[in-house]
Amino acid sequence: MSIQLAPRPKNEDRRLVAVKRTGIIDSDQSENFSVFCELAKEITNFDYIAFSLFDENHQCKISTTNGTDNEKSERTEFNVCSYVLLSSEPTLIPDLSKHERWMHHPAVLSGEGYLGYAGFPVINKDNYALGTFCLLDSEPAALTEHQVKLIKGIAERIAHQIDIQTNQRETTVDAVQSALKTFASICSVDKLSLFNNFLSICAGKTLPPDEMKSLEEMGLTKKFELTKKGKEILKQMKLQPKVMKKKIVSSKDQPQFLDDLLGEL
Numbered sequence: 001m002s003i004q005l006a007p008r009p010k011n012e013d014r015r016l017v018a019v020k021r022t023g024i025i026d027s028d029q030s031e032n033f034s035v036f037c038e039l040a041k042e043i044t045n046f047d048y049i050a051f052s053l054f055d056e057n058h059q060c061k062i063s064t065t066n067g068t069d070n071e072k073s074e075r076t077e078f079n080v081c082s083y084v085l086l087s088s089e090p091t092l093i094p095d096l097s098k099h100e101r102w103m104h105h106p107a108v109l110s111g112e113g114y115l116g117y118a119g120f121p122v123i124n125k126d127n128y129a130l131g132t133f134c135l136l137d138s139e140p141a142a143l144t145e146h147q148v149k150l151i152k153g154i155a156e157r158i159a160h161q162i163d164i165q166t167n168q169r170e171t172t173v174d175a176v177q178s179a180l181k182t183f184a185s186i187c188s189v190d191k192l193s194l195f196n197n198f199l200s201i202c203a204g205k206t207l208p209p210d211e212m213k214s215l216e217e218m219g220l221t222k223k224f225e226l227t228k229k230g231k232e233i234l235k236q237m238k239l240q241p242k243v244m245k246k247k248i249v250s251s252k253d254q255p256q257f258l259d260d261l262l263g264e265l
Contacts, residue, residue, distance in 0.1 A: 006075045006082035009129060015085075016056060018128040022166050025053055025060045028070060032161070033063035036133070036154050041065050044147050046116065046135040051158060052081060053122075053131035062131070078105055084119035085129040090148060091119040095140035116141030118148075120155040125163045133158060179237040186233055187218060194218075201226060202234055 009015055019025070037049040050064040058072040059081055075082045080102065084091045096102040096115050107113025116137030121129040133155040135143075143151065183195050197211050201221055215221040220230035 004077045006077050006079050007086060008075075009085050011128065015128045015130070018124060018126060019053055019055060019130050021170070022053070022130065022162055023169055024062060024162065024165070025055055026070070030063040030069040032165075033158060036158050037063050037065045040133070040135060040151055040154055043150050044118075044135055044141075044143060046118070046137045046141060048114065048136045049134070050081075050136075051122070051131065051133050054082070054085060059132075078107075080105070080117060081119055081132045081134050084121050084132045084134065088121060088123060088129075090121070090152065091117070092143065092148070093117040094142035097140075114138055118143050118151070120151055122155050122159045122162070124159050124166075130159070130162060182237045183233065186236065187220075198230070198233075201230070 033051050037051060040046070040049045048064070048066055050061050050068070052059045052061045054060065054075065057075060059075060059079055061068055061071045061073075063069055073079060080091075080096075093099050093102065094116060096105060096108050096113070096117055102108060102117075105113065108115070114136035116135075116139060118135040120133045122131045122133055123129050133151070135151070179199075180192075180195055183198065187194070194214055197207055197215060198220060200207055201212075201215065201224070206224060212221060212224065215230075219227055220233065221227060226234065
């Protein structure tokens with residue numbers, strides 16, 4: 001029997017670019033997302049929960065509740081989660097063995113697969129379905145309306161965390177590239193080792209005397225501290241720390257303030 005590929009979203013090419021931008025696949029980030037899987041398991045009591053991202057050919061498990069993190073499976077016609085990417089709404093199948101399409105799934109026919117299924121697309125801020133948040137149970141199982149709402153919220157929080165990580169990653173890269181360019185133009189050098197040493201001093205780290213010598217000769221440091229010239233370069237590189245704004249909260253406002261804060265989590 002010839003196994004076909006699962007259908008791809010209409011925006012698959014752009015979706016793949018968005019997935020690659022996250023840098024999450026093959027980066028072993030299970031711990032960053034495990035809390036979402038465990039929370040969903042507590043809420044629904046389903047046997048197995050998995051958060052996955054999808055590259056060109058595979059469903060890539062990022063975090064699961066059964067230790068199969070980082071495993072990959074092909075996006076074939078028998079990969080149920082692949083179909084979740086096709087809709088912005090969850091795919092709820094209380095009993096796969098009674099579903100017109102999935103009753104013929106090899107795992108269902110063999111009796112070795114799961115029966116209860118609920119799949120939620122993980123959609124980023126640019127409206128790309130990067131992956132899925134799927135719940136499976138060995139027995140037929142259906143989510144209540146309230147549970148669906150809660151799991152939807154978890155899938156949205158996963159997407160939000162991915163957006164934040166992606167933005168921070170790109171911002172960090174842009175900042176370092178800009179800082180390197182500024183450092184090289186001001187100091188008339190283009191040596192990564194010098195740049196790295198300068199950043200180490202900026203971060204308050206201690207370097208061996210031989211590595212400090214070049215920075216001292218350039219007038220950037222003196223006795224393991226930045227000179228006026230060094231501080232000016234740091235300022236121009238835009239890497240100096242910023243003062244966080246503080247908000248004073250009176251005791252009578254604290255309950256509402258905490259509720260608002262927790263509401264953002």
